[in-house]
Amino acid sequence: MQLKKLFAVATLLVGALLAGCQTTNPYTGEQQASKSTKYGLGGVLAGAAIGAIADGGDGALKGAIIGGAAGAGYGHYLDRQETVLRAELEGTGVQVYRQGDELKLIMPSNITFDSSKSDIKSAFYPVLGSVAKVFKEYDRNLIQVVGYTDSTGGDKINVPLSLARADSVANYIAFQGVMGERISAYGRGSMDPIASNKTTDGRAKNRRVEINLLPAPQR
Structure with a gap:
């Protein structure tokens, strides 16, 4: 896969993560990415790097997809756990x-x-x-x-x-x-x-x- 094509696909993956995981800060009213988004972006980058080393361009794309899904999944799990703990322990x-x-x-x-x-x-x-x-x-x-x-x-x-x-x-x-x-x-x-x-x-x-x-x- 050509480098430009890989870059374009990775950009789409990052854009999808950002669009799907935007939240509103209840204190400032600003839009912000959730922690699961940050984990997902980190997973995309890490997965792409490992995949590229192992299997060139195609490996980088596969690694980005797998890494992004794994990162976002664990980050989302921690987001939910943190939210529940804060609610239980308030006050x-x-x-x-x-x-x-x-x-x-x-x-x-x-x-x-x-x-x-x-x-x-x-x-x-x-x-x-x-x-x-x-x-x-x-x-x-x-x-x-x-x-x-x-x-x-x-x-x-x-x-x-x-x-x-x-x-x-x-x-x-x-x-x-x-x-x-x-x-x-x-x-x-x-x-x-x-x-x-x-x-x-x-x-x-x-x-x-x-x-x-x-x-x-x-x-």
Whole structure:
């Protein structure tokens, strides 16, 4: 296939992705491409490059089609998962972050645990129940639960406490019916602070449990 023809077909693929996946930003009113579009475009480019190396122009076209479909499919899955999690967790104090193909939930310790304790607060059980419900519905993730503390107290206290809190969250999610093979728990103490430990507000932000949702290996 001639290069010009390949370029024209790739342009049509990109245009179709952009046209089909435009959304309106509810805050600005502007048109924007969804995350699934970005995954699809990345898949088109990556697939075309690999296909070209393997089989010239025809391979590039096939790779673009396959790569675009795969990329957009996974991106769309994450779009839906993120939307459901945000709806379930609105007003709970749990923050939802998206970076590439990973989703992160940040749970401040003041809403999950009493001071220096690892037993989940009774008022937080319904929130974790909602999280577990989404995890059961969307099962293409590995679930990494990580506990953190501020820098006061020293590692001898902070590391075991952070691990005990991560274990409490992980065990409750598994108790709600999420497959245990998907779940792992870690305690990192005062490592990886997200705010300054020099202020009261910063230390409060650092005392947290994070749930990282990572792509599961393809079966």
